[in-house]
Amino acid sequence: PDARDLPNIIFILADDMGVGDTSVKGYRVEGNPNQIKTPNLESMARNGMKFTNAYANSPVCGPSRSAFLFGRHTGKALIRGNTGKKLGGENTDYALPPGEITLAEVLQRRGYYTYIIGKWGFGGHDAKPPSHPLDKGFNKFYGQLTHEEAHINMPTVLWNNDINDDPKEHYRQNLALPKNEDASEEKCVPEPQSCDFIHDKFTEAALTFIEDRAKNFRNQPYFLFLSYTSPHVGSWKPENRVKGWSDEVRKVAPVYTCDANFQVADNVYREEECRHKGLIENYLDKDVGKILKLVEDLDIATNTLIVFAADNGPNGKIFVRNKKIHSLETFKSTADQRGGKREVFEGGIRSPLLMQWKGTIDAGTTEELPTSIEDLFTTFVDVGRASQLLQHPENNVPLDGVSLLPVMTGNRNSQIRREYLYFEYCKLQALNWGAIKKNPDSWCSWALRRKDGWKLVFENESGDYYLFDLNNDPGEENNLYNKQKGIVQDLKKMKQEAHIPLQDLGYDGQTLLWKY
Numbered sequence: 116p117d118a119r120d121l122p123n124i125i126f127i128l129a130d131d132m133g134v135g136d137t138s139v140k141g142y143r144v145e146g147n148p149n150q151i152k153t154p155n156l157e158s159m160a161r162n163g164m165k166f167t168n169a170y171a172n173s174p175v176c177g178p179s180r181s182a183f184l185f186g187r188h189t190g191k192a193l194i195r196g197n198t199g200k201k202l203g204g205e206n207t208d209y210a211l212p213p214g215e216i217t218l219a220e221v222l223q224r225r226g227y228y229t230y231i232i233g234k235w236g237f238g239g240h241d242a243k244p245p246s247h248p249l250d251k252g253f254n255k256f257y258g259q260l261t262h263e264e265a266h267i268n269m270p271t272v273l274w275n276n277d278i279n280d281d282p283k284e285h286y287r288q289n290l291a292l293p294k295n296e297d298a299s300e301e302k303c304v305p306e307p308q309s310c311d312f313i314h315d316k317f318t319e320a321a322l323t324f325i326e327d328r329a330k331n332f333r334n335q336p337y338f339l340f341l342s343y344t345s346p347h348v349g350s351w352k353p354e355n356r357v358k359g360w361s362d363e364v365r366k367v368a369p370v371y372t373c374d375a376n377f378q379v380a381d382n383v384y385r386e387e388e389c390r391h392k393g394l395i396e397n398y399l400d401k402d403v404g405k406i407l408k409l410v411e412d413l414d415i416a417t418n419t420l421i422v423f424a425a426d427n428g429p430n431g432k433i434f435v436r437n438k439k440i441h442s443l444e445t446f447k448s449t450a451d452q453r454g455g456k457r458e459v460f461e462g463g464i465r466s467p468l469l470m471q472w473k474g475t476i477d478a479g480t481t482e483e484l485p486t487s488i489e490d491l492f493t494t495f496v497d498v499g500r501a502s503q504l505l506q507h508p509e510n511n512v513p514l515d516g517v518s519l520l521p522v523m524t525g526n527r528n529s530q531i532r533r534e535y536l537y538f539e540y541c542k543l544q545a546l547n548w549g550a551i552k553k554n555p556d557s558w559c560s561w562a563l564r565r566k567d568g569w570k571l572v573f574e575n576e577s578g579d580y581y582l583f584d585l586n587n588d589p590g591e592e593n594n595l596y597n598k599q600k601g602i603v604q605d606l607k608k609m610k611q612e613a614h615i616p617l618q619d620l621g622y623d624g625q626t627l628l629w630k631y
Contacts, residue, residue, distance in 0.1 A: 118226025121336040122472070123419040124495050125325070125406065128183075128340070129399055130176060130234065130265075130347040132425040133443070134467050135450035136395055141167050141481065142467055144447040149377070151395050151446050155404030156469060159423060163471030164480040164523060169424065170487040170564075174456055174463030174540050176426040177209060177236055177262070179488055180342075184217045184251075186492030186516040189539040190613040193622050195559065196544035197262065208261050209545075210238035210246035216505070218492045219252030222338045225501035230255045230324060233317045233342030234265040240286035247276070249285055254278045257320045258342065259313070260288070267357065268313045268349035268367035269298035292316070300351040300365075307369035314345050314394075318402040322409055329413040338495070341406075346394040348433060348440055364433050364440055366390035370397045383442045384435075391441050407471070416473040420498055423470075424488060428463040430456040453591040459538050459562035459572055460591055476523050485566060487536045489516035494523075535606075537613035538562045542575070544617075548624030555616065563610050569599075571606040582606075 134142040137153045139160045144150075159165075172182035173189050181194040189195050193212050211217065219229045231253050238246035239260050248256035256276045259265045275290040292311040303310035321341050328337050350363040357363060371393025379385045403423060410416050431443035432455065443449050443462065454460030468486065470476055496502055497518035505514075515537075521530040541551055541559040550557045556575055564570040568586040573579075582596040582603055596603060 118336060119334045121226070121499055122475075123328075123336050123415065124222075124227075124338045124498060125410075125419060125421045126338075126340050126491070126495070127403060127406070127421070127423045128180075128233075128342050129423070129425040129467075130342075130344050131427060131430050131456060132346055132395070132399075132467070133429040133448035133450065133455075133462065134452075134465050135447040136346070136429060137400075137467055139165060139467065139469070141165060142450060144450050147447050149446050151392050153395060153400040155400045155407060156423065156467070158407065159403070159421070159469040159471045160479075162473070162478045163421075163469060163476045164482055166468035166470075166482050166484065166486055168483055168485040169466050169468030170464045170485070170536060170538070171425060171427045171466045172464070172487045172489055172538055174427050174454075174458050174538075176234075178540065179426045180236065181209075181211065182487070182489040183491055184211065184219070185215055186218065186489050186496075186514040188487065188489050188515045188537050188613070190537045190561070190610075191515060191615050191620075193617065193620055194544075195539050195617065196541040198543065198545050208236060208238050208263075210244055211251055213244040217252045218495060219248075219338065219340070221252070221496055221501050221504050222499050223252045223254065224504050225499050226335065227499060228255075228328070228332070228335050228337040229253045229340075230337065231258065231340040231342060232256075232320050232324070233258045233340075234262075234344050235260050235342070236262045236265060247286055249276055249278050253340075257290075258317065259344070264354070265344045265347075266349050266363045267352075267354045268344070269295040269303065269310055269351060269353050270313060271295045271353045271355065273316070295353045298351065298353050303351065303369045310369065312367070312369050313349075314343060314398050314402075317341065317343060318398075318405065321402075322405060325406065325409055326413065329415050333415075336499070338499075343399065345399050346391055346429075348430070361435055364435055366394060366440060368393035368398065379445050380439075380442055382437070383439045383445060387440045388442070388445050392446065411473075417475075420470065420472040420475075422468070422491065424468045424491070425466040426488075428455050428458075428465060432456070451590055457540070457542070459540055459560045459574075461585075461589070464538055464562070470523060472523070477525060482522050484519070484522055484530065484532065485536055485564060486519060486533075487516075487538075489514075490519055492516045494519045532566055534566055535609050535613065536564045537610070538564075539614065541617075545624055548622075552618055552624070555614075561610065561614070563606050563613060565606060565609065569602055569606065571596075571603060571610070 171179040173179040240247040273290040368390040373389035429448040433440045449462030452461035454462040493516035517531040539561040547558040572581040
């Protein structure tokens, strides 16, 4: 079909958010007195589809976002861990590998206008290989290029690059935010308008874009990747005033409330928890609502798929002066699931997944199909009717994601059901490469969930294996590893199929790193 007949795709991705951080029925813990309220996410579930067995593909953001962009799970991907740590004296981000086609490139070739707003985290134009969003299929980029930049919530400058601009402007951090030159908690909380909070800038850009495309470019479909940095921790100070690590581990929310009767554990900062709640209620959820309303007001709801998800589970292990910035217990952020960020237990990889597409997705639908973020690659390609444009990468590793369009359109009988979902996380992949190459289990944890609900976990820190029956033990409390040897053996065979050693994919510890 002509590109003019294709639907728009809006993908909203939260950063470090658990299913229990929403008030969506089926995600929340019933009776929780501290429940975070997300009426607009509830509206998405009520007017669209809610997936109750959805996953990010990693317990940290980089590999999970890579899985989305390439449609491949972390057992077959080159990026299996975050970096941003010191390597050779310089900070590093992974560059997306060459020879592979991103989702944005597929949709761009199909005729979509492609725009990423927010966090990128995969290098830049001067990376080796080049890995700026404009190099990877996006027509426009507005946001923060690196992981390090994305920790600054009151930056003085942003990237604002358009493929149609003068080539000299393609790769410049060229948008100044002078309000933030003296940004601080003391300035921005009493007068939020005196600062440019990064989340607000991302939302403003998204709303402006959606309205402009509807009024001036209605005949060209678009893919908008709204890659938020909330509710991840960050800094109240601009980049030129951050003095050390502790400056970057706060919940930055200029607008929030802290009720007098709100209580937290003694080892948790009460104010930070109020801001965590504020980030989700007053920013993420409220801004989802603004997007939903604008799409409806512009009369493009029947031609626009809107998807909300998270890149990994919430972080409950950040301490400053022996107290936590956020506790997973305060709001039941993981909905009482085991673990959190950087763990392949359910709390680290479970994700909310909500979809709304008026007239195509039946309202109020609940889907129990196990699915992972790499499925969104194939789904969006299918929605854009662009499957014929897919090119397999040079190393000929097939895609792992399957399209969810059949269940989205009520054709459940034709839905491909994956035999298993696989997750692998290699802590500080580059820094620990020597040890990982000799023995992946030294620094890499992994989990495999079979489609019938049995899940096998290997935790590298302890060297322990776990087997869980998620159908009867969703909180992963009862380890059956020593009681179900046959199931363990079957799942280990599946793991051998799912896992390709990094060196077999050409990784040497340096090739995919961009030094900045």
